[in-house]
Amino acid sequence: MSSNHTQLLERDALGRLVYIDANGHHHVGVHPVRAFPITAHDAGIGIMDQSGKELHWYPDLASIPVAELAMIEEDLAAREFMPVIEKITKVSTFATPSIWDIETDRGSTRIRLKGEEDIRRIAGNTLLIADSNGLQFLIKDSTQLDKVSKKILDRFR
Incomplete structure (x- = not known):
């Protein structure tokens, strides 16, 4: 990760996930979606806005900065309740x-x-x-x- 990486994700005061795009626009209430949640759990995660439009794409978990990965995993865990x-x-x-x-x-x-x-x-x-x-x-x-x-x-x- 380069030292000039700008954080793309943060949480607002209400705990919602916020995506900050290249123009500095804050998209409130975004959610991460796995490309292949069952067959390739660690491959590809999209950050989607509330209407389902993809705002950002991470090709794999390794490409996500640690602080952002923690927020993404926390959000996914709350939505991906699938007992084995x-x-x-x-x-x-x-x-x-x-x-x-x-x-x-x-x-x-x-x-x-x-x-x-x-x-x-x-x-x-x-x-x-x-x-x-x-x-x-x-x-x-x-x-x-x-x-x-x-x-x-x-x-x-």
Whole structure:
């Protein structure tokens, strides 16, 4: 990072993220968006205004100054709540709708699966499961699940 780097991001008094463009204009309430949030987590982050227009592009995390990266990661963490399913312990029925008891990287929980279409393959063996409340759960690699979890999952795909 060069010593003449001008900070592009700051927080205002209300805690909102503010982007300062090359002309010194302050864009209040911007938000970072990952280009590939699941398949390439560290590649490409755009800074978007409230209408969805890209104001700035970072090609990768390494290109973001440390102070700005901390603000970006804090903002993303608040918006990217996506627990990772590590184990499926039980399902109420092999028909849908069904109730699933699961273990995630954030603890045990119970979700309701409305239909088989709520299980989507993202890339390779990566799956995204949407519960009836609209929460998204990630299975990073379905081949790495335990035997019971794989068997349950296979009944729904």
